[in-house]
């Protein structure tokens with residue numbers, strides 16, 4: 001069974017923003033993130049508990065609208081693999097902006113680790129093509145970053161972890177943003193120029209958070225925190241665009257789109273948005289394991305497990321990004337899905 005490829009379609013589609021015009025066939029993408037974008041790195045981490053190489057995961061994965069292949073997991077490639085030249089996915093389930101996020105998964109590649117892997121990728125590319133061509137390749141490539149959900153779900157919102165006790169939310173969000181500033185700056189220094197940052201969805205409405213409410217409602221406070229994070233990230237990106245003249249950092253705002261699916265499921269052909277298809281709504285665990293009972297019609301559920309959207313939901317989100325980001329005539333026509 002293939003690995004989890006939950007929202008890569010959404011990310012890939014965001015890449016098609018007209019402002020990022022470049023020949024689709026030669027488009028190189030580097031993907032950083034968590035389980036929402038992982039395509040298999042954690043399978044290579046022997047002790048990782050954040051895994052998705054189970055039956056069921058990937059069962060409905062299909063769409064790739066950009067017309068380039070989804071880049072392979074970094075850990076599946078050899079050190080000097082030619083595939084490195086065509087783009088790499090560094091995303092790792094359980095990862096966060098902070099090192100300590102997701103620590104109970106034992107092993108995962110934190111965002112810092114992922115940037116370090118990219119540094120090694122760049123060294124390998126330099127060895128193959130020389131410095132000038134390597135720099136050019138890295139400058140032209142598209143970088144997708146979708147990270148931060150675990151800093152809430154698997155850190156700040158877990159009462160038994162230190163960060164939730166040590167910081168107020170105001171302090172915590174400042175810590176996240178100042179760390180992210182350093183991390184994106186480092187990516188820039190390594191050659192990244194076109195970066196799409198995917199904002200957080202309404203985490204207060206994911207099944208693992210709803211179960212904390214007696215009535216199964218969205219946790220309003222959590223959603224307010226997420227909105228604060230998203231807004232501060234947007235400000236950070238504006239600052240960075242001013243600070244780095246050749247950089248183009250863009251914010252892909254997932255929150256309103258995901259919330260729309262949750263509040264108006266029937267408008268998109270869904271029936272259920274308050275519980276998961278796999279019926280594993282718990283705060284820890286919450287993954288669809290091989291012995292879980294999957295819902296009859298996966299197309300009717302917005303959520304697949306306690307944390308992640310279903311691929312049916314991802315397809316709707318991908319379409320939404322596709323349309324909004326193509327509101328200006330693109331220089332590359334969108335490729336039809338195979």
Ligand SMILES: *[C@@H]1O[C@H](CO)[C@@H](O)[C@H](O)[C@H]1NC(C)=O
Pocket residue numbers: 097098099100112179
């Ligand atoms: C994570 O750990 C590394 C190595 O100890 C350190 O250099 C880095 O600053 C830490 N990053 C964060 C976000 O805490």
Ligand SMILES: *[C@@H]1O[C@H](CO)[C@@H](O)[C@H](O)[C@H]1NC(C)=O
Pocket residue numbers: 215216217274275
């Ligand atoms: C989900 O919503 C339906 C319809 O409003 C309701 O009957 C059901 O109890 C809710 N389920 C949970 C787990 O909150």
